[in-house]
Amino acid sequence: MNIQNFTYKGIPVSYSDDGAGEVILLLHGFLESKLIWQPFIKELARKNRVITMDLLGHGQTGCLGYIHSMELMAEPIIELLENLKVKDCIVLGHSMGGYVALAFAENRPDLVKKIGLINSTSREDSKERKRNRDRAVKAVKENPKRFIRMGIPNLFCEENRTVFTEAIKKVTEAALKTPTQGIIAALEGMKIRPERTHFLSGLNVPKLMIASKKDPVLDFKALKKEAEEACMTLVVFPDGHMSFIENKDEFSKQIMYFIE
Template sequence: MVYKNTRVAYYCYGEGTKTLVLLHGFLENSSMWKAVVDEFSNEFKIICVDLLGHGKSECLGYVHTMEEIAESVQAILLEEKVSEALFVGHSMGGYVALALAEKYPEFIEKLCLLNSTAQPDSEERKTLRDRAIQMAKTNYEALVSMSISNLFSSETSSEFTAEIADCKKEALKTPVQGYIACAEGMKRRKKREHVLQSDVYESLLITGKKDPVLVYKNSIAEANRTQTPIVELSNGHMSHIENKKELLNSLRDFIHS
């Protein structure tokens, strides 16, 4: 579809009466959800969105705020005549889902943050993003390769070499401007713990105990503060690869609870 003169790609699967919306993370695209689509497309209509600047979606500007990306997702829901859906957002996709839930809570039936958080970037993280943005302008391929490798726990990196290579290949489909725009948007995102505490819908956190990006104890603390149920998986940031079976079981339990 076209959103603000920008092409946004999305994919629909299944024909269920309920809708499941899947939002990928930074340097990913809709292809990351294959196992989830295979698992649930016989029960749900599934919408996978290529977020702005990723996959086959174009860039909208120099900065893609989480709010702007959320607006583009909401436009897709309207296009597909979806009035309520279950949302699963991986990493950056979780930030987008939170922004959408904050402004349009009536669209949310359930909300799952997968390897994600309602916290803003720390000052240290913002500094790292600024450095990465500069590197993206001069040595993008090396930056992407390093970024993807750093998402897996050290224990699983040797086990999933083929999957890591595929992730890098997909990540390099993200244009430099897509990288910069979303990195800037993530850097500017705000704290949204209150979104997890809504009494309009159920929420769930799924975290990896060895996540190199999100500190495990911080995820536990966030769950406790917001009284949000949390599922703890054994590996890193890429639970859909490192803990695929356990993730699918956890999503099934949450969706049908």
């Protein structure tokens, strides 16, 4: 990965830029970083230009206050693409990255050629989900490391928590580097994100939904219905929320198929 930095509103923003051709923008999820895409960069960059970014408060990118709304997270992405003179791109986002992808697309639809939601949704948080976000913020304030160590394994379907022990350890170690402010700001931002189902349905570009039957975070039946209503191509995996790890090979094939 060709990792670089630029400054946005006084904070460092870390991104990678590899290959040449059609631009693929990859956005990571909560407690992740651009490094989750590293296993896929080589293949994708053979015929494309692949750009990844550490979202606000994650990886090597700084924080911009107590709340990182999805709209705020999208702002440095737009600035980066303008700086790199990118005219349009295929944007794919995992989990929180999907929320940011939708905020980005709503702000600058002219930059979006295709969009893919990976274990993500255009729906806003339910009341219960918002209460869970508040509980999570409290838990992070009390003990951020415990929150991360308990939370990461629960993103995998139950049987995979023993199958992917090493992967879970690696993801957890990376997540532990996320600053407490970044964790809380993201939780607060996800909690207040607006409903974007109507926007997604009206977005006239090819759309992909990757959903997992045993996703412990998102309801599979609801995602399936959402994909149908928004006229999205639906790809179904059998496992959990971390499909890029739990179903790595098939995930790679489906992403390549969508891009091409």
